[in-house]
Amino acid sequence: MRKKIVAGNWKMNKLVGEATELATAVKRSLADKTDVEVVLCPPFTVLKTVGDIIANTQVKLGAQNMHWEKEGAFTGEVSAGMLRDLFCHYVILGHSERRQFCHETDAVVNRKVKAALTANLTPIVCVGELLEQREANQTEEVVTNQVLKSLAGLDETGFRRTVIAYEPVWAIGTGRTASPAQAQEVHALIRRVLAKMSNPGAAQAVRIQYGGSMKPSNAKELLSQPDIDGGLIGGAALDAAAFVEIVNAAG
Ligand code: PEP
Numbered sequence: 268m269r270k271k272i273v274a275g276n277w278k279m280n281k282l283v284g285e286a287t288e289l290a291t292a293v294k295r296s297l298a299d300k301t302d303v304e305v306v307l308c309p310p311f312t313v314l315k316t317v318g319d320i321i322a323n324t325q326v327k328l329g330a331q332n333m334h335w336e337k338e339g340a341f342t343g344e345v346s347a348g349m350l351r352d353l354f355c356h357y358v359i360l361g362h363s364e365r366r367q368f369c370h371e372t373d374a375v376v377n378r379k380v381k382a383a384l385t386a387n388l389t390p391i392v393c394v395g396e397l398l399e400q401r402e403a404n405q406t407e408e409v410v411t412n413q414v415l416k417s418l419a420g421l422d423e424t425g426f427r428r429t430v431i432a433y434e435p436v437w438a439i440g441t442g443r444t445a446s447p448a449q450a451q452e453v454h455a456l457i458r459r460v461l462a463k464m465s466n467p468g469a470a471q472a473v474r475i476q477y478g479g480s481m482k483p484s485n486a487k488e489l490l491s492q493p494d495i496d497g498g499l500i501g502g503a504a505l506d507a508a509a510f511v512e513i514v515n516a517a518g
Contacts, residue, residue, distance in 0.1 A: 269474050271490065271517040272430060272497035274306035274329060274391060275504025276359060276478075286313035290320040292507035298324035302518040303497070306357050306391075307504075311345055314353045322354070329357030329391065332365060335378035347386030358383050359499070361417055362393045363436045373416035380417060384425040391430045391476070391499065392417050394457070398437035406435075410453055414460045426465050427472045431457060432499040438479025440501055447488045447495075450477045454494035483512040490517050 281289060286309055297305050298321075308329035309317045318328045334344035350358060360383065361376035376392065383390040394413035396406045410433070418429060433453050435445050445453075454475050461470035477489050478499030489495055497517060503509040 269472065269496045270302070270304055272304040272306065272474050272476060273510075273514045273517050274308055274357065274359070274432075274476065274497070274499050275510050276331060276362070276499055276501050277307070277309045277504060278331070278364070278501060279310055280505055281309060281313060283313055283316055286316050287320065289505070289507055290317040293510060294321055294324055294326060296507070296511040297326055297514060300325050300514065303514055305514055308357065308359055314350070314355065318354050327356045328354055329359060330355050331359045331362065333358050333360075333379060333383065333388075335375075335382040337382075347382050347388050350388060351386055355388060357389045357391055357430075359391045359393065359432075361413075363395055363434060363439060367436075373413055376417045377419055380421070380429065381425075384421070384428065389428055389430060391432050393432045393434050393478070393499070395434040395436050395439075395479070401435065401437065406453060407456055410456060411460050414457055415464065418461075418464065423465055423469055426461075427469050430474045430476060430497075431461075432476040432478045433457060434478035434499060440480070442480050444480040444482075444485050444489070445477070447492050450489055451492040451494055454492065458494055481513060483509055483516065486513040486516040 306327045306329045308331050330350045333347050334341050360379045365371045380390045394410050396409040400409050438445050458470050474496040476497040476499045477495050481498045482503045
């Protein structure tokens, strides 16, 4: 049985005071939640603030990006070791906004995934097709390639540990959600690709989140699909009540 995992991607939102308020409200409702893994991924600037608030609870801390090198002359970057130092357990890698605005390629994402695993961080690897790719019937090819390249060369332990987030780019922040059937179809495809890359047992162990305008009103139906193992939540994660409701819909 895969334990569902719901992560809030706060993106570039929340100053210290606001982050304190949001993390405190989430903690109030979810501190003892054990049937769903709950992760908060705030911006770097408030990782310490949020980490201190959720310390000694069931809620885990994650970052939204990292560099693949351990240290050195990489101005503006943050390493996996630095994230571990702040008690992060997770890191989102290859989010479509980073692929689009920071030109991250699958090869870059693959280097980051390996560096994260080496540092004992769990990567949440984002994949997903653009609207024009879906309309041109290229979803299967695009997502297959992203999974193959982003997860290339992992050993079985790293492979099983890695979380994948299927996020159709046309559904991110648009209010347009993939239907449960559309999402399930791609999740099942991803699991078939994972089985070919490793073995069916390992593929069954990997958790695959759905992301893209998930909210309290659609979470239950999406999360009840057989291959949807949680959610990566953007907009709705900025509201404690909405986020908590999604987590509770997961288990
Ligand atoms: C995201 O950016 O990971 C995301 C899923 O955003 P939203 O929930 O706002 O669509």
